[in-house]
Amino acid sequence: MTGVDVLVDGDLTVRPMVDDDFATMAGWLSDPRVLSWFGGRDRPMSLLDITAKYTPRLAGTVPVHCLIAEYHGMPVGYLQYYRWRDFTADAAALRLSTLDNPYGMDLFIGRPELWGAGLGSRMLRLVLDHLFGTLGARRVALSAMSHNYRAQRAYQKVGFRRVRLVPDAEVHEGVARDEWLMVADRNSYTHRDAADATP
Template sequence: MDFLLQNGSLSVRRLKEKDKLLLAKWLSDPKVLEYYEGRDQPFDLEKVDSVFYASDDDEVKCMIEYDGIPIGYIQYYELDKVTKREYGYGSEKVFGTDQFIGEVNYWNRGIGTRLVTSMTNFLINQLHADKVIMDPQVWNERAINCYEKCGFKKVKLLPEHELHEGEYRDCWLMEYNNPNLY
């Protein structure tokens, strides 16, 4: 296996064609959709294909494995100039991530904290990020608590930032600074 990162039983690898069925399974589960994409936006194979495989965006799309079992999804990307300006950044090298654990029986086991810490370290040490950001919705306390445990700080409220279940929701811009620079 070609893993981008490994931390004990946790590993992250690039998305493969065979992962489509798992993504469709996870992204049609109302428990997962409540936090990622919205319960009004279930995915089928066609939607998974167009969003995760046919798009030519700059996101690096990956699967999360635990003890060799695929359990979730993470993507990372370097912010473009427009997004950096929107968030108030200048010339810093800023990366963002989005993630979810799709196998709900792996929730509340500390895996998200290990994942976020591992990916943040990868982005800083391997890709030389100055900052890593995330933008969880303000009501998603479980995600916010996880990110804060990993050293992220709330830096800016983003009003009506994300369409979720039919309404624009406020999000927190959360940031982790490369400790070698600050």
């Protein structure tokens, strides 16, 4: 796998996750406000859970790149990316071709007081610059629960478009939830420099 260096956009930094971040992740993923959108309030994660899940990823035995976003030097969010060809069963379930080097992403902001401040879009742009510019991705996919309008707006802001509503895609808090599969490609992606130049 090809790793990521530190990515910087002014006061926002995205860097590789390290095991010193596990306690922060445990705090985020036991917060009911975060869990209401990511994971579910019925599945809080302890430090032991976080260590068990993310240690293999940091060691490279699970092909998922884990990243931490920092705002003014303070950890504020988590992102991960992976090649769909490493998860062919998932790709097949979502009807994604693995022939055009697609990547998948997931993310959340762990500080609810910063929701709605535009950090999600900025985090996405930094990582998309890396995926499209460095890794040669042609397409990047992610999903959002159909009622998570805030996330969908953040994704659309950087060029993701809703391509397919996947029924019962995720069991969230005991309920099978529909999710929008959203895709960005080189033609739809709004690069950071282009976005900054927009009046």
